[in-house]
Every structure is written in structure tokens, then in C-alpha cells.
Amino acid sequence: xxxxxxxxxxxxxxxxxxxxxxxxxxSGAAGTAGAAPAGTDSLYAPSALVLSVTGGxxxxxxxxxRAVTLVCAPRPGGNxxxxxAACAELRANGPELDALAEPRSDAACTREWxxxxxxxxxxxxxxxxxxxxTYANPCGLRNSIGVLFGI
Amino acid sequence: xxxxxxxxxxxxxxxxxxxxxxxxxxSGAAGTAGAAPAGTDSLYAPSALVLSVTGGxxxxxxxxxRAVTLVCAPRPGGNxxxxxAACAELRANGPELDALAEPRSDAACTREWxxxxxxxxxxxxxxxxxxxxTYANPCGLRNSIGVLFGI
Numbered sequence: 001x002x003x004x005x006x007x008x009x010x011x012x013x014x015x016x017x018x019x020x021x022x023x024x025x026x027s028g029a030a031g032t033a034g035a036a037p038a039g040t041d042s043l044y045a046p047s048a049l050v051l052s053v054t055g056g057x058x059x060x061x062x063x064x065x066r067a068v069t070l071v072c073a074p075r076p077g078g079n080x081x082x083x084x085a086a087c088a089e090l091r092a093n094g095p096e097l098d099a100l101a102e103p104r105s106d107a108a109c110t111r112e113w114x115x116x117x118x119x120x121x122x123x124x125x126x127x128x129x130x131x132x133x134t135y136a137n138p139c140g141l142r143n144s145i146g147v148l149f150g151i
Numbered sequence: 152x153x154x155x156x157x158x159x160x161x162x163x164x165x166x167x168x169x170x171x172x173x174x175x176x177x178s179g180a181a182g183t184a185g186a187a188p189a190g191t192d193s194l195y196a197p198s199a200l201v202l203s204v205t206g207g208x209x210x211x212x213x214x215x216x217r218a219v220t221l222v223c224a225p226r227p228g229g230n231x232x233x234x235x236a237a238c239a240e241l242r243a244n245g246p247e248l249d250a251l252a253e254p255r256s257d258a259a260c261t262r263e264w265x266x267x268x269x270x271x272x273x274x275x276x277x278x279x280x281x282x283x284x285t286y287a288n289p290c291g292l293r294n295s296i297g298v299l300f301g302i
């Protein structure tokens with residue numbers, strides 16, 4: 001019933017890129033907030049993440065304040081507030097997420113120590129991903145460069 | 152715009168339990184396959200996971216064959232094929248997932264070494280969760296006790 005299918009990774013990645021561009025152009029903010037199909041036989045390299053915000057500087061033991069899902073193949077979905085934009089950012093930055101998490105250089109934040117930590121866990125283009133970034137205080141998170149952690 | 156809300160964890164867990172039961176009873180297999188709302192102001196302790204199946208015995212470096220999302224609060228959702236049942240299993244077993252992943256004791260599987268590894272990453276009831284289980288071959292996965300990893 002549940003069979004293991006091995007998808008050709010190279011083809012999948014290329015196809016996923018093309019398909020994602022098409023979907024972005026066609027659907028816009030159509031807002032099905034949609035889960036992608038389970039995709040047991042999908043040609044796409046899977047991309048599914050959980051993004052979270054934790055109070056404090058220790059994501060492993062802290063209390064998670066918010067968590068959302070983000071699916072990027074075969075089309076953007078999940079309960080992230082801006083899945084299409086977040087997937088586009090991920091495609092542009094690969095698994096190097098500092099470029100998305102860091103506060104903008106012109107952000108006017110105090111140096112108060114009231115840390116919050118964001119995480120991204122799951123699968124990106126067929127590889128497992130585990131990422132975290134700690135801000136000195138919530139101002140840094142509010143001013144992060146990307147929309148990925150704007151949850 | 153993006154504000155940090157700190158939800159009362161104890162209250163959230165109790166409320167999530169009640170609400171989840173209600174939703175199970177009402178929605179059944181209504182199949183919106185739905186993403187839950189982003190829940191920035193949610194009373195619920197967040198529960199959002201990515202479940203994956205990787206070829207081989209090394210989830211960290213192997214190629215992920217399939218990955219789905221599962222959201223359990225405020226209601227079951229994500230692109231898991233059976234989110235309501237999977238969330239019920241998780242509530243019954245907490246973060247101890249061996250009881251769901253293990254092959255049934257009456258499973259008739261050979262001892263061939265062709266390993267597959269399943270993982271669960273993300274957030275369960277407000278705490279980060281990272282879990283993996285390796286089967287000797289796909290037969291073990293097809294005969295896992297729970298539906299959680301039946302993706």
C-alpha cells in the first residue's frame with residue numbers, strides 16, 4: 001500500500017524550479033492557504049519546513065511561541081502567512097538562511113537583552129535542514145531581511 | 152506589525168486537547184487538507200511537524216524521498232494523508248514516537264538490509280521535537296504501528 005518510490009533527484013530539482021515559477025505567476029495571492037498534495041509519487045524533490053519562534057536564546061529547551069508550516073513543492077503552501085514569497089526567498093538563498101534571518105542593517109533597535117530565537121526544521125529540496133538564529137530582542141526579528149521568519 | 156505574543160502554556164495545552172477532540176468529532180474526514188490559521192494570537196501551544204522518509208540509514212545526509220507537514224492545533228491539518236488520526240496518535244503517545252514507528256509484532260518481514268529512515272522534526276505542544284527511526288527495509292515501515300509515518 002505504502003510504496004517507496006525513488007525519484008530522480010536532478011530532474012526533480014529542475015522541474016520544481018520551473019513549476020514553482022509558473023505557479024507563482026498564475027496563482028499570485030489566490031490564498032488557498034493550501035496544503036500541497038501528499039505527493040507519494042511526486043516528481044518534485046520534497047521541500048517542507050516548520051518555522052518557529054521561541055522565547056529566549058535556547059530553542060532546544062525554550063517554549064515555542066509560534067510555529068507554522070511551509071511547503072514549497074510542487075507549489076507554495078502551508079500555514080505560513082506568505083508562502084509564495086517565503087519559498088521564493090528560500091530558492092534564492094538555498095539553505096543559507098542567515099541572509100534572510102538577519103536584521104536589516106538600517107534597523108533602529110536597542111541593545112536590550114530579551115532574546116528570541118527562530119528556527120527552521122524539516123526538508124529543503126530533498127535534504128534535511130535544521131537552522132536557528134537568536135536575536136538580542138524582538139526588534140531584530142521584526143526587522144529581519146526576509147519574510148521567511150515573519151510568522 | 153509582527154508582535155511577539157506570549158501565550159499561557161498551561162491553559163493552551165488544556166484548551167488544545169478539548170478543541171482537538173471537538174474537531175475530530177465534527178469534521179471527520181472532511182478533507183479540507185487544510186492549513187490551520189497562522190495563529191499569531193493563538194491560545195494554542197503550537198504543534199507543527201515535518202515528517203519525512205529517507206533512503207538509507209542516515210537521515211542527516213541521505214536523500215529525502217517524501218516529506219509532508221502535519222499541524223495539530225488548533226485543528227488537524229497539513230498535507231499528511233491522515234492528519235486527524237496522526238494527531239490523535241501523537242496526543243496519545245506524547246513525544247515518545249517509538250510506539251508509533253515500530254513495526255507491528257506480527258509483521259512478516261525478511262531481514263534484508265535495505266534501510267529506510269523516517270524523521271519527525273518541528274514543534275509538539277510548544278516544545279521542539281526531533282526524532283528518527285531506521286527500518287531494516289521498507290517492509291518494516293509499511294507495517295509500522297501508527298499512521299503517523301504512513302506518508
